[in-house]
Amino acid sequence: MMVVDSSVWIDYFNGQPTPQTLSLRDQVERSRIVVGDLILCEVLQGFRRDQDVKSTRELLLGFQYRELVGQQVALDAACHYRTLRAKGITVRKTIDMLIATFCLRNDFELLHADRDFDPIEAHLGLRVVQA
Secondary structure, three states: EEEEEEHHHHHHHHHHHHHHHHHHHHHHOOOOEEEEEHHHHHHHHOOOOOOHHHHHHHOOOOOOEEEEOOHHHHHHHHHHHHHHHHHHOOOOOHHHHHHHHHHHHHOOEEEEEOHHHHHHHHHHHHOOOOO
């Protein structure tokens, strides 16, 4: 299973041909893509036109949907954050730590275009799709 971060979806919907969006395009026909609540919110809040929100919402909800955050993910994310801080690494966005922790807990891969995930991959074993 693969979670696609909002950093990739945003580039995808903006028509940016990046290695990650091309990888996403190649994966779209497969049923292994997971869309989570946090990612759904981040992607949809960026649209200005109601029609774009509606069509994107329909598309995203066509994939497997999962709630990414619950009590255990929140507790584990805080622990992961503290582990990285002890190594002198600061992840800038809490939401990225939550998404990564969900992936770690469920052994899901992550497709992303956000450098905040790099130390989580390097130090905590986050599985990342190499685009």
